Amino acid sequence: MRTRRQEIRRFLVFALVPLAIFTLVLVVPFTRGIYFTFTDWNGFDVTQFVGLDNYIAAFQNEDFWGSMLFTAGYVVASLILVNVVAFGLALLVTIPLRGVNVLRTAFFLPNLIGGVILGLIWQFLFGQALPTIAEATGIPVFAENWLLDTTTAFWAMVIVTVWQMSGYMMIIYVTALMSIEQEALEASLIDGTNGLQRLVFIKLPLMAQAFTISLFLTLRNAFMAFDLNLSLTGGNPYGTTELISLQVFREAFSFGNFSSGQTQAVLMFVVIAIAALAQVAISKRFEVQR
């Protein structure tokens, strides 16, 4: 057993500096941020307490609701498509053939690059290259610039998100697929199962944890997406494709509404926290107890 003095000494040597930085950079802004939402903070100082006014204003703000709904749609579409595609890719790149490693690299590559640059690449594709190619080949899908219309711009963002994130989630699914015990698969083979039955009844239940992780990461990343939104659509046309992050950023830094921007940011945090906890709680029920 350590003495109290030794314990304090260890704290000072190992934990004081990291915890002080963590507190100053994360805990203090977080708590101050919540406090500011009950005031008329303008970035410089607080003149009065306004109670719930900022929250009431946020709920009555159409831009905020528009952005929240747009974000919700984006999160749901990304959550489903990223994981369906990623799981499909994981099945494809685990077939026993040489050469699949090259394919893995191709699928993973977009993930290495930051969202801002990915958005710029696709801005060029949607706005310039694809319409020209459509004209030359007669394939009409991308003939119009997808970024000029709210609905197609929404799907443009989803497509780029799937392209960006599916490679990462694929790695998680591949790791899970490879760690399934051979005994379980061999036993089911003796029982005369086919490939689809093995996938649904053996593999899926045994890799439920990978789904929990991957769905959680997709959910969080999609809710917090900023870079891609900024560089691909910039919220256009007419601010109709602003995800909540960009909306909050502009409310505070472009329009100088610090306390209302912060209120929207806190609401965003609450929504993310509830969604993430609910998702993990639901996914956990599917995990096999071993």
Place this chain on the structure above:
Amino acid sequence: MKRTHRINIFFFIFASVLAVLYAFPFAMVLLNSVKDKREVRNEPLAWPTEWKWDNFTEAIDRMDYWQALGNSLIITVLSVTAIIITSSMLAYYLARSKTKFSAATFLILVASMIVPFQALMIPFVGLFGERGLGLPGNQFTIAFFYVGFGVALSTFLYHGFISNIPYELDEAAGMDGASAFRTYRSIIFPMLGPVTATVAIINALWIWNDFLLPSVVLLENDQKTLPLRTFVFYGNYTSDYGLAMAGLLISILPIVIFYFAMQKRIIAGISAGAVK
């Protein structure tokens, strides 16, 4: 057996088509980066008739490429090193201390990982920007911030590993007269190699590509990182797509080279880091 092999080949071909689709955007950047702007506009798919290598020298020049690259490198290396040191020490303390305080601290760290930067960004700027403490927007300030935001996840990863190192090792080192710090530095830290690799890779990819934090911290042009410079550069030269593509290509290149140099470690690091 033959039938499954044929099915596998079919799936392989299907996967290859998908891989080509995934690589298509990069191919377009590569192809059009050596073209004249009129050619990009009229024939984005065609082979360049005239190779315009000038695009690269001009892009390097106009986005202050070498400076931006240097800034990104310094910030990434500085921040990742600081995160490795602080989080491995904190994790060692938390894993070896059985007090209520350390249990509560660990819980707070884990909970903090769900807080998005956006929820902190506005008071953060108020606290540290020119309206608050007025910290200078340089690489040391931003490394300090990255430690604050990155320490929770990295501590969590180290904690899991250190908890599995038998406590008898610490006791033996203590018996030989080593101080607690000496035990950490000479016995524990050298054993953490695999986690340190994971922590380094996860944080390096995040910091290298990060946009939001540097955009509110690094306000001077000569301090800006590669993503910030690329974004501004692209916005200024959308009329000349050949030049813009050359700019995108050179800003993608460093991380792709890094990936091919350390492919195995990066994939291993990501699979290890995702198991939370």
